[in-house]
Amino acid sequence: MALPKNNISSNDELTNIELSIQISLSGLSFCILDRYLNTITTLKDIFFDKRLNPLEVLDHLKLQFENENILENLSFSNVCVIHDNDLSTLIPTPLFDENCLADYLKFNSKILKSDFITYDSILLNDSVNVYVPYININNFIYDQFGSFTFKHVSTVLISEILNIEKNADTTKVYVNVSKTHFEIIIVKKSKLLLYNSFIYNTKEDFIYYILFTIEQLKLNPEILDLVFIGDITNDSEVYSITYKYIRNISFGNRHDVFKFNESPSTNHSNFTLIKSF
Secondary structure (H helix, E strand, C coil): CCCCCCCCCCCCCCCCEEEEEEEECCEEEEEEEECCCCEEEEEEEEECCCCCCHHHHHHHHHHHHHHCHHHHHCCCCEEEEEECCCCEEEEEHHHCCHHHHHHHHHCCCCCCCCCCCEEEEEHHHCEEEEECCCHHHHHHHHHHHCCCEEEEHHHHHHHHHHHHCCCCCCEEEEEEECCCEEEEEEEECCEEEEEEEEECCCHHHHHHHHHHHHHHCCCCCCCCEEEEEECCCCCCHHHHHHHHHCCCEEECCCCCCCEECCCCCCCCCCHHHHHCC
16 A cells, blocks of 8 residues: 655644654654654653564554553644664665666565555755565554654664764764664765664674674774664673774764653664654
């Protein structure tokens, strides 16, 4: 089912309340923003014990709607769904052809003939992000709210990081960490050098993918700057093993423009969820 894109939720009553939901196979998060108060009133993360399939994730999402009264009882002026998966690829805008979506994806992602493929534009990078959303999630949200906005997690990441680095004259490696996967974004002199995503099971997997990536780009781990965002702290295993090989590590900052009823766990957590507003 092809759903409308970039539309405002069609509730009868206009409100200042907005909802953002991030969906991955390892967990889901949701966030509610009161625009009038400029305050994020609700922020919640649900982590799964293992990676699930999209049908199982939908069951968990339905359970949240049953248990969280605010999701059922509030009217939202805008609803956004962020699809967090590795089924995406970037195409330079001058080379993009809307009739070739499947062709772009099939070389680096396992897709099915029945998959619904769509795209986001990334203006700061003059590129188009082609991806497969979780269509069962989209259908459920459409049934709940009517038309809504949806985008890929990498669209938010790349746009926000390029904006942060727009005046930079150095190279930075950003790593957005989740429980079982991470995204890596490398920016050189304010230009996107690389984006990729990896699934990991151990801390050794984690550091292998990072070191392999920087080696392919001939970057020096002794001097490069690596910035962690997402679900990571300096006492985590993946942080410790990364620090053995890369010395210049820091944590990013969302540079929040909102107030919070309950603050996020760190200044760099829930980066894409909060930046989706």
